[in-house]
Amino acid sequence: MGDEMDIITEKRQIRKKILAARDAMSAEERARGSLLLTERILGHQWYYRAEILLCFVSYGSEISTGAILEEALRAGKIVFAPKVLSSGQETPQMQFFKISSLDELVPGYRGIPEPAGTTEAYPYSREAAERTLMLMPGAAFDLYRTRLGYGKGFYDRYLADRPALQERTIAVGYRCQMAEKLPRQDTDIRPVQVICV
Secondary structure, three states: OHHHHHHHHHHHHHHHHHHHHHHOOOHHHHHHHHHHHHHHHHOOHHHHHOOEEEEOOOOOOOOOOHHHHHHHHHOOOEEEEEEEEOOOOOOOEEEEEEEOOHHHOEEOHHHOEEOOOOOOEOOOOHHHHOOEEEEEOOOEEEOOOOEEOOOOOHHHHHHHOOHHHHOOEEEEEOHHHEEOOOOOOOOOOOOOEEEEO
16 A cells, blocks of 8 residues: 555656646747647548547647647547546546537536537447547656556546557647656556657
């Protein structure tokens, strides 16, 4: 138990340090990073082949996914965005709901733009997962594809019982969010790729 608590404390310290560096980026650096990410994702063969996109909606100092979402919708892909459900419970869950416009998003969990939750939820199956690309946010990433989230475990829990979806995951962020090696717990699910620009 002691080791587990040590890892949680270490994660908290790393998260704080890296998010402070991300918050300190200039508007120019942010704009350049977001543009580079958009180019990398839209040119990625997984994006090209995917009929379905599961993508977080950027918030605060996160790298912007706005242009990726807009282009995916324009291109006719089926787009789902995350929503945190039952936030009154001890362990709130995340679900992805279909969106047809960014205008449908409303402030939700912690003020993050979310779908209202009244549309179709992502219908997970192996067949659906083979046509899906998931873009994941995070606080920090390392050279071994370890992803340090924001401490609530939403993506790890969502992916835990959806193994086929784990095969098409890309975590994205700015270069300042890369670390050499991050602490990792057994419940942490590694994305297949990490793209930090």
